[in-house]
Amino acid sequence: MRKRTLKRSLTGFWWFTLAFLYLPLAVVALFSFNASNSAARFTGFSWRWYERLLGNEEILSAFANSMGLAIVSSTVALVVGCLIGYGMYRHRHRKLGWLIVLIYLPIVLPDIVFGISEMAFFVQVHRLTGFLQPGLGTMIIAHVTFQIPFVALIVYSRFVGLDPTLFEAAKDLYATPIKRVIHFMLPTIKPALISAFFLSFTLSVDDFVISFFTAGPESATLPIYIWGAIKKGISPEINAIATLMIAAVAIVAAISLIFSRRRQA
Amino acid sequence: MSYAGVTPSARSRAMVRESRHLLFTVAPGAIWIVIFLVLPSAYLMGVAFMTNGPYGLPEMPLSLGSFERLAGFGFLGWSPGNLYTLLRSLWQTLVSTGLVVLVAYPIAYYISTCRERWRPIMLLLVVVPSWTNQVIRTFGWMNLLAPGTPLSSLAEGLGLIAPNMGLYPSNFAVTLGLVYNFLPFMVLPLYAAFEKLDTAQVEAAQDLYASPVRAFWHAVFPQTLPGLLAGVVLVAIPAFGMYVIPELLGGGKGMMLGNLVANQFSGGANWPLGAAGAILMLIATFIGLYAMRRIGKRLGGGEEVVI
Numbered sequence A: 001m002r003k004r005t006l007k008r009s010l011t012g013f014w015w016f017t018l019a020f021l022y023l024p025l026a027v028v029a030l031f032s033f034n035a036s037n038s039a040a041r042f043t044g045f046s047w048r049w050y051e052r053l054l055g056n057e058e059i060l061s062a063f064a065n066s067m068g069l070a071i072v073s074s075t076v077a078l079v080v081g082c083l084i085g086y087g088m089y090r091h092r093h094r095k096l097g098w099l100i101v102l103i104y105l106p107i108v109l110p111d112i113v114f115g116i117s118e119m120a121f122f123v124q125v126h127r128l129t130g131f132l133q134p135g136l137g138t139m140i141i142a143h144v145t146f147q148i149p150f151v152a153l154i155v156y157s158r159f160v161g162l163d164p165t166l167f168e169a170a171k172d173l174y175a176t177p178i179k180r181v182i183h184f185m186l187p188t189i190k191p192a193l194i195s196a197f198f199l200s201f202t203l204s205v206d207d208f209v210i211s212f213f214t215a216g217p218e219s220a221t222l223p224i225y226i227w228g229a230i231k232k233g234i235s236p237e238i239n240a241i242a243t244l245m246i247a248a249v250a251i252v253a254a255i256s257l258i259f260s261r262r263r264q265a
Numbered sequence B: 001m002s003y004a005g006v007t008p009s010a011r012s013r014a015m016v017r018e019s020r021h022l023l024f025t026v027a028p029g030a031i032w033i034v035i036f037l038v039l040p041s042a043y044l045m046g047v048a049f050m051t052n053g054p055y056g057l058p059e060m061p062l063s064l065g066s067f068e069r070l071a072g073f074g075f076l077g078w079s080p081g082n083l084y085t086l087l088r089s090l091w092q093t094l095v096s097t098g099l100v101v102l103v104a105y106p107i108a109y110y111i112s113t114c115r116e117r118w119r120p121i122m123l124l125l126v127v128v129p130s131w132t133n134q135v136i137r138t139f140g141w142m143n144l145l146a147p148g149t150p151l152s153s154l155a156e157g158l159g160l161i162a163p164n165m166g167l168y169p170s171n172f173a174v175t176l177g178l179v180y181n182f183l184p185f186m187v188l189p190l191y192a193a194f195e196k197l198d199t200a201q202v203e204a205a206q207d208l209y210a211s212p213v214r215a216f217w218h219a220v221f222p223q224t225l226p227g228l229l230a231g232v233v234l235v236a237i238p239a240f241g242m243y244v245i246p247e248l249l250g251g252g253k254g255m256m257l258g259n260l261v262a263n264q265f266s267g268g269a270n271w272p273l274g275a276a277g278a279i280l281m282l283i284a285t286f287i288g289l290y291a292m293r294r295i296g297k298r299l300g301g302g303e304e305v306v307i
Helices: A002-031 A048-055 A057-090 A097-108 A111-129 A136-160 A165-173 A177-188 A190-206 A209-214 A222-232 A236-264 B008-048 B065-070 B081-113 B119-131 B134-145 B150-157 B171-195 B199-207 B212-240 B244-250 B257-265 B271-299 B302-306
Strands: none
Touching: A002 A236, A002 B081, A002 B119, A002 B134, A002 B171, A048 A057, A048 A236, A057 A097, A057 A136, A057 A190, A057 A222, A057 B008, A097 A136, A097 B008, A111 A136, A111 A209, A111 B008, A111 B257, A111 B271, A136 A190, A136 A209, A136 B008, A165 A177, A177 A190, A209 A222, A222 A236, A222 B134, A236 B119, A236 B134, B008 B271, B065 B081, B065 B271, B081 B119, B081 B171, B081 B212, B081 B257, B119 B171, B134 B150, B134 B171, B134 B244, B171 B212, B171 B244, B199 B212, B212 B271, B244 B257, B257 B271
């Protein structure tokens, strides 16, 4: 009897928590369809804020910046991180404590310290040498820096999960190291490479703090644009662009759910 | 790998080859992180010990002035502003971490009691909001707590806030935002702990006529402690350095350490002071990491829970 009341109240609490988690997102989505520009009252359905988005050049260029930044930084991080991941695996019997510390550093450093130290560094280097002017270039550098560890760890754990005798077999089968890489190593770690790329991509698109501090005047990404718009005063257009970003996340979540289902089956 | 039966010179040649291999694979990334993260952080730490120049940029000579400023000592004598910000950061971290535990504990337990095929979906439902951009999530709360919204009107009707003030900007809004932001960080490690809970211990307690409270306290709680502590570290460390949430939901009186630091690099322009604040944040981070390692060693499984 008591057990049942416990279960029932837990179920209630679960739904309450879900409401708490989704309410802010739902409000953003709801008001993106608001006919008036009131942020407090819903007066009717309209697409006008979405239509405005298409004509807003700042948003379109912020979107382009976000995508370009994510693609370039994830690609660089994939190459560099993959090399480290393999090196860590191949030489795992050596004492590589310093390397582990180095790789965990970008993960554990607080965002704000990360962003500000890079900003201070870039500003001083630019003052002294003229290189590294704040802009998309410095943002790419900063993003690659926080993406490398994730790629390295994913690739490393994929290698660890493999049967070590596979490497011996590959050595016997393929003569040159380059052939071994192309015909054995890359195909076997392909799933890890794909998930590492997508994780880096998501981290890059999602990042605000580090981008904000390393950005230049012309290199605003979507989160930076939204931040600026909020600071200037809330406009319903932000709701529309934010809703599109929430929808993108929902789609990714649905895809990952389908994949995990398939793996279970 | 064994080199038995190989001549010494061939062996040393193989070792050279191995070392070169290590160099080619690891060096690019390691050098990248050293140049673009270790050097900048070292520079930032150096800045904390320099003097604030006329344009907010660091200058020689070395001094501890920035730490004095952080503790409130300025040209006009002592003022409590910065100390209040520090205390507020600590207070917000404590309160929000506590609230996150109170919400996450029953949720993690509930998920672990549900049918196995539902559990991944339930976990996904908890995690998905945190995949959306932090700025957007916080913006959602701004919409919910602004003056004139149902929640604000309700709080007004109950006499909790002055008329037409709205629930944001306020310290309450910051706490709420922090709890919202970090809930998944606590649910995941706690769920992992509940998932591998040894129910035999609970049954033994019940067989010995332990009251439900005692059974929970002696048979369940200790088993979930590693997950709980891991969650506390995962929540408390980033909460202490939070920038976005207090900036948007807190207003001038809700500032936390992260905002104090960031302001010194933009508006306020006092790099050494900002760098001193950053060092404080780093110290907090390393205390947290150290605590986590200790927990992992003492209780076992702590680290594995985190990853």
